[in-house]
Amino acid sequence: MSKLTPKLVKETTTPGTYQDGRGLFLKITASGTKSWVFRYSFQSDRRDMGLGSFPAVSLRDARLAADKARLELAQGLDPLGKRHQLQHEARANRRKGTTFRAEAELFLRTHAPSWSPRHAVQWRNSLSTHVYPRIGELPVEQIDTDQVLDVLAPIWSTTPVTATRVRNRIELILDAAKARQLRTGRTRRAGVATSTSSCRATSAAPCRSRPCRPSRCRRYCTSSTGCRAWQPVPVNC
Incomplete structure (x- = not known):
């Protein structure tokens, strides 16, 4: 009762x-x-x-x-x-239903009010020009290092400062998505070598044409133009 x-x-x-x-x-x-x-x-x-x-x-x-x-x-x-x-x-x-563009726009709506107008415009322009055309419509949970590199590769050799800023902005958006439980695991930092050395191309051969970074890394050649990316993995350089 x-x-x-x-x-x-x-x-x-x-x-x-x-x-x-x-x-x-x-x-x-x-x-x-x-x-x-x-x-x-x-x-x-x-x-x-x-x-x-x-x-x-x-x-x-x-x-x-x-x-x-x-x-x-x-x-x-x-x-x-x-x-x-x-x-x-x-x-x-x-x-599955949240795209990178949607998550990026939410990030902008949340943070842009505290930025200067110029900084907000720079953010929007960099995303619209470099990021959205390549990964904007992909589910944010599926964005991985290779896809971020596809965004960075075309601009790294010509405007490395812009590429660095774009990379940082992508990572901030992905971290925010993870905080909202839209992604799992950790966001791996993507980078592209700043020079196109003459390292011969093989899919798994470490590039030794440039010194290793202090943070212990392995570089892999993925095209005839030289080193395309490095990923932080423990290795004795």
């Missing part, structure tokens, strides 16, 4: 846990925050499932949510596990 009433839920302020029945509880913290918890057992494990905060979730809504969880238990499902699975699928679908 239910023990809570809408009036009691609204007026009670003393910290503690108040039972409504059949596993539904109202928890009140020392700060006065009220939240609903459904406690149940699944495969001999006790679990607490949050159902939302009061007053956003009323007593009636909390009871309905608890009834739904009980139905899932009767079907042999773990309500909390099912919730986590749905959240994971939703994040995966969101990652």
Whole structure:
């Protein structure tokens, strides 16, 4: 039998846990925050499932949510596990549907108000000119080092300062996407050699025509024009 009433839920302020029945509880913290918890057992494990905060979730809504969880238990499902699975699928679908251009525009809307007008224009122009035509419509989760290099290669030999700025801007956008759980793993720093040495082209031969960088690196020749990129990997140079 239910023990809570809408009036009691609204007026009670003393910290503690108040039972409504059949596993539904109202928890009140020392700060006065009220939240609903459904406690149940699944495969001999006790679990607490949050159902939302009061007053956003009323007593009636909390009871309905608890009834739904009980139905899932009767079907042999773990309500909390099912919730986590749905959240994971939703994040995966969101990652697939978010392009680099969309994430970049969100980054600009968030940060540009704190920049000078000139700096904001430079950002937008560099993305529109160099980045969007190549990777703008690709899912942001699929952007990797090779694709960033495809953006940088055409401008590195002519305007290396611009290439460096474009690379940094891409990395900031990708890091922001990772913070929003649109990417996994770490963002690898992409770079293009600043000179076109005469190293012979092989797909996996390290280029030794220039000294290794202090950060320990391996350069690979990928075209007849010389070294195209380096990636930071541990190697004895």
